[in-house]
Amino acid sequence: MSHATRLVHASRAGIRYGARMTTATAPPVGRRERLRTEAVQQIKAAGMDQLRTEGAAGLSLRAVARAVGMSSPGLYRYFASRDDLLTALITDVYDDLADTLERAREAAGPHLPDRLRAVCLAYYDWSDTHRPEFSLVFGAPVPTYSAPRDGSTTTAAQRFGAVFTGLLAEAWTQHAEHVARPPLLPLRPGVRLAVGDVPLPDDPRFVGVATRLWSRLHGVLALGLFGHLLPQTVEAAAVRTLYEAEVEDALHSLGLG
Amino acid sequence: MSHATRLVHASRAGIRYGARMTTATAPPVGRRERLRTEAVQQIKAAGMDQLRTEGAAGLSLRAVARAVGMSSPGLYRYFASRDDLLTALITDVYDDLADTLERAREAAGPHLPDRLRAVCLAYYDWSDTHRPEFSLVFGAPVPTYSAPRDGSTTTAAQRFGAVFTGLLAEAWTQHAEHVARPPLLPLRPGVRLAVGDVPLPDDPRFVGVATRLWSRLHGVLALGLFGHLLPQTVEAAAVRTLYEAEVEDALHSLGLG
DNA sequence: TTCGAGTGCGAGCGGTGCTAACACTGCGGT
DNA sequence: ACCGCAGTGTTAGCACCGCTCGCACTCGAA
Numbered sequence: 001m002s003h004a005t006r007l008v009h010a011s012r013a014g015i016r017y018g019a020r021m022t023t024a025t026a027p028p029v030g031r032r033e034r035l036r037t038e039a040v041q042q043i044k045a046a047g048m049d050q051l052r053t054e055g056a057a058g059l060s061l062r063a064v065a066r067a068v069g070m071s072s073p074g075l076y077r078y079f080a081s082r083d084d085l086l087t088a089l090i091t092d093v094y095d096d097l098a099d100t101l102e103r104a105r106e107a108a109g110p111h112l113p114d115r116l117r118a119v120c121l122a123y124y125d126w127s128d129t130h131r132p133e134f135s136l137v138f139g140a141p142v143p144t145y146s147a148p149r150d151g152s153t154t155t156a157a158q159r160f161g162a163v164f165t166g167l168l169a170e171a172w173t174q175h176a177e178h179v180a181r182p183p184l185l186p187l188r189p190g191v192r193l194a195v196g197d198v199p200l201p202d203d204p205r206f207v208g209v210a211t212r213l214w215s216r217l218h219g220v221l222a223l224g225l226f227g228h229l230l231p232q233t234v235e236a237a238a239v240r241t242l243y244e245a246e247v248e249d250a251l252h253s254l255g256l257g
Numbered sequence: 258m259s260h261a262t263r264l265v266h267a268s269r270a271g272i273r274y275g276a277r278m279t280t281a282t283a284p285p286v287g288r289r290e291r292l293r294t295e296a297v298q299q300i301k302a303a304g305m306d307q308l309r310t311e312g313a314a315g316l317s318l319r320a321v322a323r324a325v326g327m328s329s330p331g332l333y334r335y336f337a338s339r340d341d342l343l344t345a346l347i348t349d350v351y352d353d354l355a356d357t358l359e360r361a362r363e364a365a366g367p368h369l370p371d372r373l374r375a376v377c378l379a380y381y382d383w384s385d386t387h388r389p390e391f392s393l394v395f396g397a398p399v400p401t402y403s404a405p406r407d408g409s410t411t412t413a414a415q416r417f418g419a420v421f422t423g424l425l426a427e428a429w430t431q432h433a434e435h436v437a438r439p440p441l442l443p444l445r446p447g448v449r450l451a452v453g454d455v456p457l458p459d460d461p462r463f464v465g466v467a468t469r470l471w472s473r474l475h476g477v478l479a480l481g482l483f484g485h486l487l488p489q490t491v492e493a494a495a496v497r498t499l500y501e502a503e504v505e506d507a508l509h510s511l512g513l514g
Numbered sequence: 515t516t517c518g519a520g521t522g523c524g525a526g527c528g529g530t531g532c533t534a535a536c537a538c539t540g541c542g543g544t
Numbered sequence: 545a546c547c548g549c550a551g552t553g554t555t556a557g558c559a560c561c562g563c564t565c566g567c568a569c570t571c572g573a574a
Contacts, residue, residue: 039521060560061563070523071522071523072562081563140483183502191490212499215480215503218485219474222475228475234445234468289551293552319531328555330553
């Protein structure tokens with residue numbers, strides 16, 4: 001049992017230090033700590049490589065161990081299980097996606113429709129060029145894997161969602177009266193949506209608008225990227241055409257057309 | 258090699274006889290042939306059971322063999338590989354779904370909007386009550402599995418799609434001029450869409466309308482059933498609310514509102 | 515300096531898909 | 545009636561998987 005405790009602790013440390021690749025967190029102080037974070041990064045990189053080439057269910061701890069020149073039991077000093085490694089990778093993927101969307105938003109200038117459009121299209125392009133990653137986070141849940149209760153993936157996912165809901169909230173305060181035929185999705189009692197500390201509109205129509213946008217974008221992406229969309233009948237570029245139509249439709253129904 | 262040939266032949270026979278569970282095809286004549294079809298049915302039933310409880314990637318040939326009281330190599334007399342069994346199951350799932358939709362269409366009476374609405378809602382209810390099956394056919398492609406070239410799954414999938422496109426074609430001939438803001442999705446050169454022998458409208462707007470309906474329905478289903486839709490924030494029933502809104506939106510934009 | 519935490523290893527358990535080699539059954543052709 | 549062989553099933557086994565156990569070593573803090 002003390003063994004198991006050490007494993008869990010080791011794994012948590014690995015995930016913690018490796019969560020954000022883009023911004024350097026507090027620098028590791030000791031030599032051992034530095035070596036550990038380097039090993040974690042190397043393992044995650046090898047795992048991500050394998051995930052890209054073999055798919056989510058093809059991720060093999062033993063193969064990752066071989067790739068980093070380590071015996072397979074050695075890997076368990078860094079990740080307590082295959083699911084733990086998967087969780088770390090999913091978190092990184094969410095963060096990468098959120099980074100991409102935030103960059104697109106900032107690069108789009110101050111005009112709100114431009115910003116929302118840019119974010120939507122960046123979402124498409126990221127998904128199109130990161131299909132294994134897209135499958136990993138948005139596809140059918142990996143069997144025998146369930147997201148951890150601590151919510152490390154959930155927080156990363158919310159960062160992604162906040163890019164959309166934040167822009168939608170801006171549009172809502174400006175043009176709420178223009179929204180036509182929104183589905184009414186009341187929040188569960190006690191739930192409050194927010195982007196950071198800024199609360200989102202507490203209106204069933206707003207939740208409906210946000211969810212509908214998200215589901216429409218996702219529908220095109222999922223069908224198109226998974227090859228279910230009228231296979232062989234339309235050009236591949238048609239998927240993006242359909243996606244752009246959904247984006248413009250969304251802007252239009254938000255009074256931003 | 259003669260061994261391999263026999264395997265392939267055996268597998269094909271198994272798939273052929275087992276493809277349509279609902280309607281009895283040509284009755285097996287010989288005793289051996291009857292025993293074989295029975296074994297195939299039993300294997301597929303056990304496989305479907307396991308798929309429902311363990312998920313698509315958890316389908317294990319050895320476990321199926323144990324369930325039907327057979328050694329695992331014995332199964333290879335009926336299905337040449339795990340992928341072969343998966344293909345047979347996918348085909349059956351498509352057929353079951355198509356049967357369900359066709360029944361809903363016929364039960365809805367002659368009024369076109371009622372028929373289309375009934376089919377859409379039946380699609381939701383089937384997916385909601387058949388989540389593993391939904392994941393199997395519409396989720397991310399199972400890694401290391403690719404649909405066979407012979408298209409046994411494709412034909413079954415087209416039967417499913419034809420329920421939607423057939424009704425859409427009816428609506429199109431009646432109200433094509435009412436369709437607002439459809440995306441233009443030209444077919445690839447030489448491709449002709451048809452339901453059975455009846456050709457579908459050869460109009461980029463029709464393809465756009467059909468694809469957009471399909472992608473919108475799928476978006477809600479995929480996000481809702483896979484748990485990605487604002488988890489913990491809205492009631493579970495809200496997924497159906499959103500879906501119904503998409504259905505009514507589709508009917509409206511088809512001039513059937 | 516010491517001693518324990520951190521790190522790594524080989525061996526091994528039970529599971530997987532799949533193959534090889536063999537045995538039996540029963541149907542068809544002579 | 546009998547033979548031959550396709551069809552069906554078996555056991556043994558390969559290479560892989562996730563994961564655990566028990567041991568060895570090395571570093572760093574007390």
